Amino acid sequence: MARLRIPTVLRPLAGGAAVVDVPAGSLGSLREAIRGGYPALAERVYGSDGRVREFVSVFVDGEDARDLGDDRPIGEGSEVVLLPAISGGA
Amino acid sequence: MPRFALRCRACHTVSAAPDAYACAECLGPLEVSYDHTLTGEALRDAIRSGPTSLWRYAPLLPVATVPDDPVGWTPLVRADRLGRELGLDELWLKNDTVTPSFSFKDRVVAVAAQRAKELGYDTIACASTGNLAGAVAAAAARLGLRAVVFVPATTEPAKLAAVTTYGARLVLVDGTYDEVNRLVGQIAEERRWAFVNFTLRPYYVEGSKTLLFETAEQLGWRLPDALVIPIASGAMFVNNAKAAGELVATGLVADRPLAFFGAQPAGCAPVADAFASGAPRYVPVKRPQTIAHALAIGSPADGNLVLEIARRSGGAVEAASDDEIRASIALVARTAGIFVEPAGGTTVAALVRLAERGLLPRGGTVVAYLTGNGFKTPDVVPLDTDAVVRIPARLDAFEDALPEPPPTVAGRELAEVR
């Protein structure tokens, strides 16, 4: 089980929740879990090719997961953070 | 109908929320789009009768009311001696070292802070490499807001003392700027604070347009042929291109080709590297290593758009080593009398390289932005001991140390100062 943090702009697609638990042991199973539990959210986060969309960032325990493969493990209790990719910069 | 709205740069959807920074449809970046009712000579008159600050361009900025907060309208300095050294006939330096907190960040924060007040926020906040922290703290003090700033724990102490002196709360984060940035991105989702470079980013970046608005007006309402701009997130670069478009669209200047050149330190040059290799997208730099902390952003938010604009406009993105940056700080100090921090040194170093490579128009109007003051980073350029003599407090000792005619070392210095 991983904790998924959802940015304000996407919370309506997860019933308003800021944090949800998703059963996921890898990046690939994370995507499938989001697709299963929150299809509208998954639609915004992933393209039809399964890749993270251009303007979305996914961090797993602080690491940018964009270019990590589906096999990248997600540990029990890991934190997965979704953020708009264009955020900040001085 | 409102004069401006937030529109997605990617899918063009107009945002319903006035304080969002990501598109609700695609999470793309929101930017301010305007319905310009005032144009041409009427707009020029309105600007001329405005205050001698960036607020004279209020018709081109996303604010409802103009605050009494004099920021901007900094000198555009003709730099003939530096130009001669570089083989450029008409070189100008936009001297943004002389703003309220001594960096161009005062411009972007002025706009964001005013918007924060208009939207009912009582606290402004930011993630910063140092300069923005000072600008946010100073603006909060001027406008009666509270400030909370987040910086990497490695930030230059000279920049931080000012922050707490202005009365801001300072959060030192163990990590790189990009790590601070990500943390603050999460905090911005939870706290109702106006994070100027997140929550209010669309308004914030508009402030850097005023660099080109002022430059164009100071040149007698014309665009230069080339701009040399430092790249951190790339927002200044991208929004100066937007500014050029708005200046032309409102009839303030005639349309002419303007080449956009970017400057990065070699120790954190994702955009310059991609430019050199021809890649369409940059590869993030995980561990920036440079004295130019203000430019040490390994994942620049607007980096890919910078690449596109540089290529489309006939410009380039150049990287300079720390040694070149130090040498360039001395060069611009010696030839133009402006003491810049390493970000400014990076810009001048890129200017030198671009001139040497013949990429700048030799006979054209070239403008470089000097965006931060050297007194903020005093440790970067050591005292030049060759230029120093120490003497007892006696006239004969002075005559011995600096006899007339002057010895070579002092003679060189004196002759060049004249």
Ligand SMILES: [Zn+2]
């Ligand atoms: Zn969009």
